Amino acid sequence: MLLALDFSSDVPIYLQIRNQIVLGISQGKLLPGEKLPTIRCLANEIGVNTMTVNKAYQVLKQEGYITADRRSGAMVKVRESDTLGWKEKQIEDLRLVISEIKLCGIEKEELLKKCDLFYEEVSRHDR
Incomplete structure (x- = not known):
């Protein structure tokens, strides 16, 4: 590895x-x-x-x-249902990251482009 x-x-x-x-x-x-x-x-x-x-x-x-x-x-591990509130934790983590990104002066459009790019990267194996 x-x-x-x-x-x-x-x-x-x-x-x-x-x-x-x-x-x-x-x-x-x-x-x-x-x-x-x-x-x-x-x-x-x-x-x-x-x-x-x-x-x-x-x-x-x-x-x-x-x-x-x-x-x-x-x-x-195979991811199972969200019994432990995993999704909610990730959303809160995302809120913090977005706040930090905004404080760095990165504009919304640039952030959304990067999000699209990264989401496509990690989604390639699903196809």
Whole structure:
């Protein structure tokens, strides 16, 4: 599994791992039921501590993107109904991101163009 990590970024490595896996799932590069590398294997592959990968996997598990247990390891989870208010959380997160974008001076039209572009990117695997 190739991950694009930026070791000079202010974003913690475990969050970068989490974000890359979420992007992989949304783009169809990681499919429901697909096994993820073991914590030790992924840590060795990208050159980080196993605790960093473990933390990323724990976040992904809490958020419902993966399942993980000692026997079968970590696997991409099939998204089920919105029983935990996941959609509402994402909408609130989007509200915050849009507020930050507006404060940076990005105009609505530019934002909407980027949203269309990104939505198309992650939707390509659905076709």
